[in-house]
Amino acid sequence: SRLCRGRDFQIHRVLTAFNSAVTGEREILLERYLEGWDELVKFLESLGTVIGFISQEVKGKLGVVRELRRGAPATEEEEEGGDPYRTLRSMMAHELRAGLVDFRRQSLSGCRTLLRLHRALHWLQLFLRAVGRSSAGDSMGALCSVAYNQALAPYHSWLLRQAVGVALVALPDRAEFFRIVCGEEEEEEEKGEREREGRQLLERTVLAITRVYNITQEAYQANGMLDLP
Numbered sequence: 730s731r732l733c734r735g736r737d738f739q740i741h742r743v744l745t746a747f748n749s750a751v752t753g754e755r756e757i758l759l760e761r762y763l764e765g766w767d768e769l770v771k772f773l774e775s776l777g778t779v780i781g782f783i784s785q786e787v788k789g790k791l792g793v794v795r796e797l798r799r800g801a802p803a804t805e806e807e808e809e810g811g812d813p814y815r816t817l818r819s820m821m822a823h824e825l826r827a828g829l830v831d832f833r834r835q836s837l838s839g840c841r842t843l844l845r846l847h848r849a850l851h852w853l854q855l856f857l858r859a860v861g862r863s864s865a866g867d868s869m870g871a872l873c874s875v876a877y878n879q880a881l882a883p884y885h886s887w888l889l890r891q892a893v894g895v896a897l898v899a900l901p902d903r904a905e906f907f908r909i910v911c912g913e914e915e916e917e918e919e920k921g922e923r924e925r926e927g928r929q930l931l932e933r934t935v936l937a938i939t940r941v942y943n944i945t946q947e948a949y950q951a952n953g954m955l956d957l958p
C-alpha cells in the first residue's frame with residue numbers, strides 16, 4: 730500500500746461529503762458540497778498532467794466561492810450570527826439581496842461560479858453512470874466525451890472543446906480507472922472482487938451526486954438562474 734494514503738483520492742469521501750451536504754429540509758450545505766469537490770480534485774490530479782488545466786479550473790471555482798464566503802459578513806436582515814454562505818439557498822438570497830448577481834453580464838458571484846460546478850456535476854453523473862455500465866475494454870475517453878458533449882460542451886467555446894478533446898485522449902484506461910477508484914490490491918484474484926466493490930461504491934456515489942444535483946437544479950430554476958453569464 731502507499732505511504733501517503735490519507736492524501737490519495739478516496740471515493741467514499743466523495744460519497745460522505747455529498748450525502749452529508751443535503752439536510753432534512755433539502756438544503757445544500759456549501760461546506761460539504763465544496764469538500765466533495767476537494768476530493769474530486771484529488772481524483773483529477775491523480776489522472777496526470779494533461780488533465781491539469783481541468784483541475785486548476787475546478788480549484789479556481791472552489792477558491793472563488795470560499796473567498797466570497799470569507800468576505801461576507803451577515804447583514805441585519807439575515808439571521809443573527811448567520812453565515813450567508815452556509816447553504817445554497819442562503820447564498821442565493823444573500824447575493825440577490827446584495828446585488829451581486831448579474832443576469833446580463835459576467836460577474837463575480839457565488840451563484841454564477843457554483844453554476845459551473847453544478848454543470849460539471851451533471852457531466853460527472855452521466856460519466857459515472859456510463860462507467861458503471863461499461864465493460865472491460867471500453868474506452869474511458871469515449872465515455873467521457875459522450876457525457877461532455879451532453880453536459881458541458883454546449884457552454885464551452887469551440888477552442889475549449891478542442892482542448893478538452895485533446896485532454897481526454899490522455900485519460901487512463903478502464904482498469905487504471907478502477908484501480909484509482911477502488912484502491913490497489915496487487916493479487917490477481919482480488920481484481921474481480923475489487924471491481925464489484927468499486928461498482929457498488931460508484932452506484933451509491935452516483936445516487937448521492939444525483940440527489941445533490943437535483944436539489945441544486947431546482948434552486949437555480951426557482952431563481953431563474955440557470956443561464957447566469
Ligand code: 1PZ
Pocket residue numbers: 769770772773776780782783786787845846848849850852853873877881884889893900958
Ligand atoms: C475524468 C476526466 C475528466 C474529464 C473532464 C471532462 C471535461 C471537462 C472540461 C473542463 C474544461 C475546463 C476549462 C475551463 C472552462 C471554463 O471556461 C468553464 C466556464 O467557466 P467561466 O469561463 O464561465 O468562468 N468552466 C467550467 O465549465 C467548469 C468545468 C469544470 C469541469 C470539471 C469536470 C471534472 C469533474 C470531476 C471529475 C472527477
